[in-house]
Amino acid sequence: MNEARVVPDTRERILDAAERLFMESGYEGTSMRLITGAAGVNLAAVNYHFGSKEALLREVFRRRLAWLNRERLRLLDEMEAGAEPPKPSAILEAFFGTLMRMGTDESLGGMTFLRLLGRTLTEPADFIRAFFAGEYAEVVDRYKRALFRALPDVPHEEIIWRFHLMLGAMSYAIAGTDALQAATGCELRTSPDDPHAAEHLAARVMPFLLGGLRAPLPQFAVPPEQQRTSGPGKAA
Amino acid sequence: MNEARVVPDTRERILDAAERLFMESGYEGTSMRLITGAAGVNLAAVNYHFGSKEALLREVFRRRLAWLNRERLRLLDEMEAGAEPPKPSAILEAFFGTLMRMGTDESLGGMTFLRLLGRTLTEPADFIRAFFAGEYAEVVDRYKRALFRALPDVPHEEIIWRFHLMLGAMSYAIAGTDALQAATGCELRTSPDDPHAAEHLAARVMPFLLGGLRAPLPQFAVPPEQQRTSGPGKAA
DNA sequence: ATACGATTTAAACGAACGTTTGAACAACAC
DNA sequence: GTGTTGTTCAAACGTTCGTTTAAATCGTAT
Numbered sequence: 001m002n003e004a005r006v007v008p009d010t011r012e013r014i015l016d017a018a019e020r021l022f023m024e025s026g027y028e029g030t031s032m033r034l035i036t037g038a039a040g041v042n043l044a045a046v047n048y049h050f051g052s053k054e055a056l057l058r059e060v061f062r063r064r065l066a067w068l069n070r071e072r073l074r075l076l077d078e079m080e081a082g083a084e085p086p087k088p089s090a091i092l093e094a095f096f097g098t099l100m101r102m103g104t105d106e107s108l109g110g111m112t113f114l115r116l117l118g119r120t121l122t123e124p125a126d127f128i129r130a131f132f133a134g135e136y137a138e139v140v141d142r143y144k145r146a147l148f149r150a151l152p153d154v155p156h157e158e159i160i161w162r163f164h165l166m167l168g169a170m171s172y173a174i175a176g177t178d179a180l181q182a183a184t185g186c187e188l189r190t191s192p193d194d195p196h197a198a199e200h201l202a203a204r205v206m207p208f209l210l211g212g213l214r215a216p217l218p219q220f221a222v223p224p225e226q227q228r229t230s231g232p233g234k235a236a
Numbered sequence: 237m238n239e240a241r242v243v244p245d246t247r248e249r250i251l252d253a254a255e256r257l258f259m260e261s262g263y264e265g266t267s268m269r270l271i272t273g274a275a276g277v278n279l280a281a282v283n284y285h286f287g288s289k290e291a292l293l294r295e296v297f298r299r300r301l302a303w304l305n306r307e308r309l310r311l312l313d314e315m316e317a318g319a320e321p322p323k324p325s326a327i328l329e330a331f332f333g334t335l336m337r338m339g340t341d342e343s344l345g346g347m348t349f350l351r352l353l354g355r356t357l358t359e360p361a362d363f364i365r366a367f368f369a370g371e372y373a374e375v376v377d378r379y380k381r382a383l384f385r386a387l388p389d390v391p392h393e394e395i396i397w398r399f400h401l402m403l404g405a406m407s408y409a410i411a412g413t414d415a416l417q418a419a420t421g422c423e424l425r426t427s428p429d430d431p432h433a434a435e436h437l438a439a440r441v442m443p444f445l446l447g448g449l450r451a452p453l454p455q456f457a458v459p460p461e462q463q464r465t466s467g468p469g470k471a472a
Numbered sequence: 473a474t475a476c477g478a479t480t481t482a483a484a485c486g487a488a489c490g491t492t493t494g495a496a497c498a499a500c501a502c
Numbered sequence: 503g504t505g506t507t508g509t510t511c512a513a514a515c516g517t518t519c520g521t522t523t524a525a526a527t528c529g530t531a532t
Contacts, residue, residue, distance in 0.1 A: 010479085026360045028264035032520060042481055047521060049479095122358045122411055124262045158440075165405045165444050172404020175358055203455070204394075208401050208448040215447025218439040246509080268490060278511055283491060285509095 011049050013039040018060050019109065023116035027057055027123055058131055061120070064102070064109045065135050071098050072139050076146060088150045092209055095143050096170055100205070103174070103198030111174075111198065118175030121167075158217060166209045173205055247285050249275040254296050255345065259352035263293055263359055294367050297356070300338070300345045301371050307334050308375050312382060321385045328445055331379050332406055336438040339410070347410075354411030357403075394453060402445045409441055 017039035021030045036043045050056040075094040079086035102108040147159050253275035257266045272279045286292040311330040315322035338344040383395050
């Protein structure tokens, strides 16, 4: 038979094990033998089902990002169908709130996937960066343009900068690899075990992000690419 | 002879090459043969001069962090010697501004080290996290307590959270590994080639960080560990 | 029962990894 | 000169890596 078989859970077992191990030790730090060992399958199973280790990583993310991308676009479509363009806070809530909601839903990967995502976004391997660029392109472009519309007085370049800064704060927070945690002696509880980790995160992070986005603009000359040359002052 | 020799630059050549290559490809992604090849020295030189690859990474950082830690403590000492405790903005300027100033000074590593630092802070390897915890412990503790004093109405836990979030935004920004850059089509120019990259960074990032630090506190119950139970409202 | 495609298995592949070795080489002390 | 000490070098060490192979096994349709 060729399709629609009662697929044995080998594929899923591999994906689950890889998701957890990649999160714990990174891509290069996790060997195929560790993955297949943890999944309880034969070493050759990864190459049979996915083709290569790189393809496995891509599939680990595709499985989760499909939902994330769809949900983010759906929320934005919904907001933009309204009478007036959405406010910055609503845009951030849709973009980052959706992400953090994944942390509470185990069927979407839970905190394990959240931490994996945060850590992998900073992996230097070329194929990883290329993969994310492709996976994120549409969603990021849509949200970027929504922010342009919501903040008409802020130069586009500044908005892009702050979008990246928000993403950085978010990635770092959910990654929880913070080398400073041990230094400060304060556990920030973003562990995959805490059932309320995602709620804590959201309540903690969202005000910070909004505060950063709406901070006064920097002093120096703004490239006059747009309407008014907003000097120092509230960005929103 | 046993000391004060006319040390050949082998050690420094290795450190410089390792700094650049670790920045480009990460710790696990950079082989000893690549490092020694780029430095123009023999493969065995690393083990002879440093002992192991792990020890090499530690030395790459120790060489730069010595100055960074000293300067950060000096500025804090200076501020705290004054009549009244330093304001949050001054604390952040000392902590993050010092970091960014390294990016302009090639003798301190320049943008290459800045990017390396940003990327390595998220490496999952245990020995890396343990090393940073030790290197940062004193400085982070001092600055943390300075922020407690500067923001007496904000719960300690909230300050620690925002300190980590600022660090995340900063790390991500200086790392410049942003997978989203390719997606947004906007080059954020944090490349080691741009001589003004560090100034751009500082002007861009500092207002964002301050805005985040001073954002309204989250709604939910504040642990009554301190004086007044500040509900939602400006944090500073 | 037989045939066949899909999957699993044990074993091996060549390549690359970090590290070690022991000889060669340099600079200085006596 | 000889001896000593710090450094470089080519070569090899044993291990682990991702991947491939070919036989064995399973489930089902004929």
